[in-house]
Amino acid sequence: MAYDRYVAICQPLHYGTLLGSRACVHMAAAAWGSGFLTALLHTANTFSLPLCKGNAVDQFFCEIPQILKLSCSHTYLREVGLIVVTLSLGFGVFIFIVVSYVQIFRAVLRIPSEQGRHKAFSTCIPHLAVVSLFVSTVIFAYLKPPSISSPSLDLVVTVLYSLVPPAVNALIYSMRNQELKNALKNLIREVVFQQQ
Template sequence: MSYDRYIAICKPLHYGTLLGSRACVHMAAAAWATGFLSALLHTANTFSLPLCKGNALDQFFCEIPQILKLSCSHSYLRELGLIVFSVLIGCGCFVFIVVSYVQIFRAVLRIPSEQGRHKAFSTCLPHLAVVSLLISTSMFAYLKPPSISSPSLDLVVSVLYSVVPPAVNPLIYSMRNQELKDALGKQMTGLLLKL
C-alpha cells in the first residue's frame, strides 16, 4: 500500500507503467510467499516442541509465546532463530514503508495548494495509522519482557494486532467514498432526530 501511495503521489504520470498488473502480482506473491514461509517454519518448530505443562492456552488462538510457556524443553534457540527471521522480514517491510512515506511527505509538502496537500495527506494517513497500530502492538506482544506478561494483557494485545487492523481497514478506505459518507451522515442524522 505504501508503494501504491508513493507511486500515486510522487510519480503520478508513471502510475500505470510502474504499478501494472504484473507488478501487483509480483508484490502479492512476495507477500504471500514470505508469510507462508514464516508460518510454515513457526508451525513446524512449534509441533516439534514437547508440552509438559498441559495444552490449554488463555488465548483465543494459539500464539507462539503462549505455546513456548507450555513447553518443557529448552529449544528456545530454534524459536529465537525463527523470531529473528520474522523480525528481519518485518523490519525490512517497516523500513520500506518509512522510506516510502518520507518520500511521500516530502512531495506533499512541495504541493503549493492547501487543498492538494490535504487530499494527499488524507489518502496516506489512514494507512499509516493502521500500519502503526499493527506494528506497535505486535512488537509489544512478541518483544515484551515476561515479567509484565499477564493473560488479560496478552489477550488485549493479540486482539489489537490481529482483529482491529483488518476490521478497520475496509472502514477507513471506504470512508473516502463520498456516497458512503453521505449515507452514513443521513443515518447519523436520523438517529439523532429520533433521540
C-alpha cells in the same frame, strides 16, 4: 499499499508502467512467499517442541508465545531465532514503508496548492494509521517483558492486532465515501438526541 501511494503521488505519469500486472504479481508473490516462509518456520518449530504441560492454550488463537509456555524444554534459543527471522522480514517491510512515505511526504510538501496537499495527505494517512496500529500492537504482543504478561492482557493484545486493524481498515478507507460520512453523522446525531 505504500508503494502504490508512492507511485501515484511521486510518479503519477508512470503509474501504469510501474504498477502493471507483472509488478503486482511480483509484489503479491513476495508477500505470500515471505508469509509462507515465516509460517513454515513457526510451524516446524512448534511441531518439534516437546509439550508436557498439557495442550490447552489460554487464547482463542494458537499464539506462539502461548505454545512455548507449554513446552518442557528450554525455548529461549528457539524464541530468539524466531524473533530474529520474523523481525528481519518485518524490518525489511517496515523500512520499505518508511522510505516510501518519506518520499511521498517530500513530494506532497512540494505541491503548491493547499487543496492538492490535503488530497494527497488524505490518501496516505489512513494507510499509515492502520499500519501503525498493527505494527505497534504486534511489537507489544511479542516483545513485552514476561513480568507484565497475564492471560487477560495477552488476549486483549491479540484481539487488538488480529481483529482491530482489518475492521478499522475497512472503516478508514470507506470514510472517504461521502454517503458513508453523512450516514455516520446522522447516526451520531440520532444517538446524541436520544440521550438528551
